Amino acid sequence: MVLYFTGTGNSRFVAERIAKATDDRAEDISIYIKGSKQPVFTADEAYVFVAPCYVSTTARAMTDFIKEASFPKDIRAYFIITAASYMGAAPTTNRRLSAKKGFKYMGTAQVAMPQNYIAHFKMRSEEEIRKTVKEAVPVIDRLSAIIKRKGPLPAAKQIPGEAFFTDLVCALYYPLLMKTKKFRVTDKCISCRKCESLCPYGNISFDGEKPVWGKKCTHCMACINLCPVSAIEYGKGSVGKTRYKGPEKV
Ligand SMILES: Cc1cc2nc3c(=O)[nH]c(=O)nc-3n(C[C@H](O)[C@H](O)[C@H](O)COP(=O)(O)O)c2cc1C
Structure with missing residues (x-):
């Protein structure tokens, strides 16, 4: 398996x-x-x-x-x-x-x-x-x-x-740096809820029309990269960067 x-x-x-x-x-x-x-x-x-x-x-x-x-x-x-x-x-x-x-x-x-x-x-x-x-x-x-x-x-x-x-390094990085505080959604968000279903930890919920990140996050970057309209940012770190959409089938 x-x-x-x-x-x-x-x-x-x-x-x-x-x-x-x-x-x-x-x-x-x-x-x-x-x-x-x-x-x-x-x-x-x-x-x-x-x-x-x-x-x-x-x-x-x-x-x-x-x-x-x-x-x-x-x-x-x-x-x-x-x-x-x-x-x-x-x-x-x-x-x-x-x-x-x-x-x-x-x-x-x-x-x-x-x-x-x-x-x-x-x-x-x-x-x-x-x-x-x-x-x-x-x-x-x-x-x-x-x-x-x-x-x-x-x-x-x-x-x-x-x-x-x-x-x-992991003992420090996971609890101190893998936080969700810096995730934010911009006006581009179309409330499609794809981020909610994509999150492998089930850590994203919806407050009305916008995503809200809970505390359980492993920084997998699925939400930012795979948002269909690139409406998610992480502080300034992701701004202006091309999203990675995953490998195409070969
Ligand atoms: C939180 C995080 C930490 C990472 N740390 C490393 C690393 O230490 N060394 C490395 O070579 N790649 C690192 N990467 C890159 C990923 O390992 C790499 O892109 C991986 O193939 C992503 O797999 P996925 O698409 O299945 O999530 C990191 C990525 C993330 C999101």
């Missing part, structure tokens, strides 16, 4: 391609996060966890989900991390989590995908996005072939002390 978390579609794209190549099915974990389904998995099979890299490691949306969910013991666990540049301490994070859950850790691999952190980073041009996605496809296909033949993923290098440092 391929379980994925996504904000803007990169991880969905990777998960669906892996599922197709391995004759498996891909499922979005937001249905569990939003509480409409119990995270209890009974199938004794390989699990492929696909998630974005946040703050130099596996997005907490995925690690928190794995911690809370119930899986059979000894399942084979593969981790595929989509990252704009570098997946950082994700291999260590995932190996440790697998040990705690009693999984057979099959490795972590990175797939380089376009940047979506519009609140803080420079967004890529359409041409760069196309090139990145095109280059990702053979990488995904190589990884799928390994998963299909039940092999381990190639060992990923880790810089000594990297995970320790990343844990410290």
